[in-house]
Every structure is written in structure tokens, then in C-alpha cells.
Amino acid sequence: MTATDKAVAQAPATRRPLAARDAAASARARRTKRLGRIGLNSVALALTVLFLFPVYWMFSTSLKSNSQVLVKDPVFFFTPTFEHYSTATGVDLFWTYVRNSLVVTLAAVLLALLVALAAGFAIARLHFRGRRGMVLVVMMAQMAPWEILIIVMYLNARDAQALNSLVTLIVIYFVMALPFTIWTLRGFIAAVPKELEEAALIDGCTRTQAFFRIIFPLLAPGLMATSLFGFIMAWNEYAMVLVLNKAPEMATLPLWLTQFQTNFGNDWGATMAASSLFTVPVLIVFILLQRRVTGGLSAGAVKG
Missing domain, CATH: 1.20.5 (Single alpha-helices involved in coiled-coils or other helix-helix interfaces)
Incomplete structure (x- = not known):
């Protein structure tokens, strides 16, 4: 032992x-x-x-044929067919609606990002009179239900002779996305250590150069998150375009989708094909951005 x-x-x-x-x-x-x-x-x-x-x-x-769609028992195994997509894309002005939606959505998102970057930096880094009031206004605007302002917006657009205009939609979607974008980017900018910016200023950078060289590269998660929100909001928005853009050539895909179902009645295969075409861009944007949205904010910014 x-x-x-x-x-x-x-x-x-x-x-x-x-x-x-x-x-x-x-x-x-x-x-x-x-x-x-x-x-x-x-x-x-x-x-x-x-x-x-x-x-x-x-x-x-x-992707099912009409005989497989209108049955009592659901069909899970079938041979795909793309005839319904041909029906959906063959509707008059379909590609005009696609162009209008892309132009309005991308322009509104880019404008919101540009303005929100400047506003978020001012709120997070600068100290000025009225700063707290500005934060309160941004929060109140974010909580406002935009649907109750449709009549006011319609009257203003009518008086300004701005009905049936993509520019009007861009401005409205930009204003709708701006409060959330400012509030989100403000949080991301505030989370970046001030020491990084101060070190750049000591090395001879101006405040603008320090922002674009130090802070801006670290804002990728915030930019992706706000871009995703703005894209989904503007792409899916229906009420404003229904009231403001009555001309068919100035409509967007949400309005086209509701009219498509009305025109084709019980053709559920074509209706589902139109809905799928409307959903695909959102899925693509989400798949491309979702990894960066959850990425670290300033990982690797400071050498160990």
C-alpha cells in the first residue's frame, strides 16, 4: 500500500x-x-x-399546378412548375413596380443613414444646448403612429402638387425611418471608446478624419441593423403609396400585390407566386446582413 x-x-x-x-x-x-x-x-x-x-x-x-393547389388534402410531394411565376411577371407594368420599389427603398435608406450618422454623432459625442430635447423629440417621433398622419400628408402633397411622385414617397419613408436610425446609431457611436478618437486627434487627425477613420469602420453592425430595418419598412409600406400615388406607373410592389390578388381572384398559385416574388428581396437582404448585425462592435480595435 x-x-x-x-x-x-x-x-x-x-x-x-x-x-x-x-x-x-x-x-x-x-x-x-x-x-x-x-x-x-x-x-x-x-x-x-x-x-x-x-x-x-x-x-x-x-410551384404547384392548379390541380394540386385546389384540393382537400394538402400535397407535399409534387413536380415543380413555374407557370405561376410567368403569370405574375406577365402583369402589365410589373417591372415598373419593381423599379419604383427599389428606387424608393434604397434612396430612403441611404438618406436616413447619412442624416442619422451626423445626428447620432452629435447626440453621442457633442455637448450643446437642447441636446436632451433633441433626444426626447427623436424618441417621440419613433413612437408616433404614422398612419394617423396620412390625411395631413395627403393634403400637404396635394397643395404642393406632389402627388403621384416617387420623390414624395422617398421623403416620407426617409422621415419614417430616421428616428429609429438615429437612436440606434447613437447607441453604437456611444459604445465606441472615446480613447480611440482622442488618440486619433492627438496623432493629428481632425474630428471629421477621426470619425471616418476610427469610428465609422466600427459602426458596421449598427449600419447593417438600421439598413435592414429601413429596407423592410420601406419595401413593405402600403398605406402611404395607396393614398399618395394613384397613378399606376407610380405604384410600388405592395400596391401591385393587392391589385394582383383582386384581378386574378381564386388563382392562388399565381397569387402565391406574386407573394414569393415580393418576399425574395427581403430574404436576400436579411441573409446578407444578419451575420454582420450580430457581429462584435469593436473587436480588435485595441491591440492587446
């Missing part, structure tokens, strides 16, 4: 039950943690299936 074995044999009997109880408690804690993780993952998986199933059903219906 070794000296270690003798020491263990001579140890008080009360220590071994305590060690055994500690080991059992640790095992129970690990088992509870594992079961909790499995439960949370199961709930997340169930919610994912619940939210993705309507999207799957929309895309699958758009």
Missing part, C-alpha cells in the same frame, strides 16, 4: 460521505442544466417551425 492509499484509509469517515454528496449534487446540477438546455432548444425549434411553415407553404404553393 502506498503512502497515498494509507492517507485515504486513515481519513475520517465523515469526509467521504461529504465528498460523495458534493459529487452527487454536482451531477444533478449538470443534469438539470442539460435538461434546461434541451427544453429551451426544443421550444426554439418548435417556434422556428411555426414561423417558417407559412413561408414554406407560400413558396411550395407557387
Whole structure:
């Protein structure tokens, strides 16, 4: 018997039950943690299936023939057909609606980002009279329901002879996206360490140069998040274009989608194909941006 074995044999009997109880408690804690993780993952998986199933059903219906769509029992296995997409894209002025939606959405998002960068930097870094009031106004504008302002906007656009204009839509969508963009970018700018900017100023940079060389590269997650929000908001917006742009050549895809369903009635395959075409750009933008949205803000900005 070794000296270690003798020491263990001579140890008080009360220590071994305590060690055994500690080991059992640790095992129970690990088992509870594992079961909790499995439960949370199961709930997340169930919610994912619940939210993705309507999207799957929309895309699958758009690829079925009419005889497979209008049946009592759902069809899960079928040979895809693209005839419904030909019907949807063959509607008059379809590509005009696509162009209008892209122009209005991209212009509004870019304008909101440019203005919000300047405003967010001023709120986060500069101290001036009325700063708190500006923050309060931004928060109030973010909470405002824009639908109640439709009549006022219509009257103003009518008096300015700005109805049936893409420029009017761009301005309105820009104003709608601006409060959220300012508030979000303000938080990201405030999270960047001031020491980085001060070091750039000491090295001879102006405040503008320090912003674009130091702060701006670290704002990628915030820019992606706000761009995604602005794109989805402007791309899906329906009420404003319905009231302000009555001319068919000035409509956007949301208005086209509602008119498409009205014109084609019970042709659900073509309706689902039109809905899929409307959804694809949002899915593409989300897939491209979602990784950067969750990325670290200033990882690697300071050398270790």
C-alpha cells in the first residue's frame, strides 16, 4: 500500500460521505442544466417551425399546378412548375413596380443613414444646448403612429402638387425611418471608446478624419441593423403609396400585390407566386446582413 492509499484509509469517515454528496449534487446540477438546455432548444425549434411553415407553404404553393393547389388534402410531394411565376411577371407594368420599389427603398435608406450618422454623432459625442430635447423629440417621433398622419400628408402633397411622385414617397419613408436610425446609431457611436478618437486627434487627425477613420469602420453592425430595418419598412409600406400615388406607373410592389390578388381572384398559385416574388428581396437582404448585425462592435480595435 502506498503512502497515498494509507492517507485515504486513515481519513475520517465523515469526509467521504461529504465528498460523495458534493459529487452527487454536482451531477444533478449538470443534469438539470442539460435538461434546461434541451427544453429551451426544443421550444426554439418548435417556434422556428411555426414561423417558417407559412413561408414554406407560400413558396411550395407557387410551384404547384392548379390541380394540386385546389384540393382537400394538402400535397407535399409534387413536380415543380413555374407557370405561376410567368403569370405574375406577365402583369402589365410589373417591372415598373419593381423599379419604383427599389428606387424608393434604397434612396430612403441611404438618406436616413447619412442624416442619422451626423445626428447620432452629435447626440453621442457633442455637448450643446437642447441636446436632451433633441433626444426626447427623436424618441417621440419613433413612437408616433404614422398612419394617423396620412390625411395631413395627403393634403400637404396635394397643395404642393406632389402627388403621384416617387420623390414624395422617398421623403416620407426617409422621415419614417430616421428616428429609429438615429437612436440606434447613437447607441453604437456611444459604445465606441472615446480613447480611440482622442488618440486619433492627438496623432493629428481632425474630428471629421477621426470619425471616418476610427469610428465609422466600427459602426458596421449598427449600419447593417438600421439598413435592414429601413429596407423592410420601406419595401413593405402600403398605406402611404395607396393614398399618395394613384397613378399606376407610380405604384410600388405592395400596391401591385393587392391589385394582383383582386384581378386574378381564386388563382392562388399565381397569387402565391406574386407573394414569393415580393418576399425574395427581403430574404436576400436579411441573409446578407444578419451575420454582420450580430457581429462584435469593436473587436480588435485595441491591440492587446
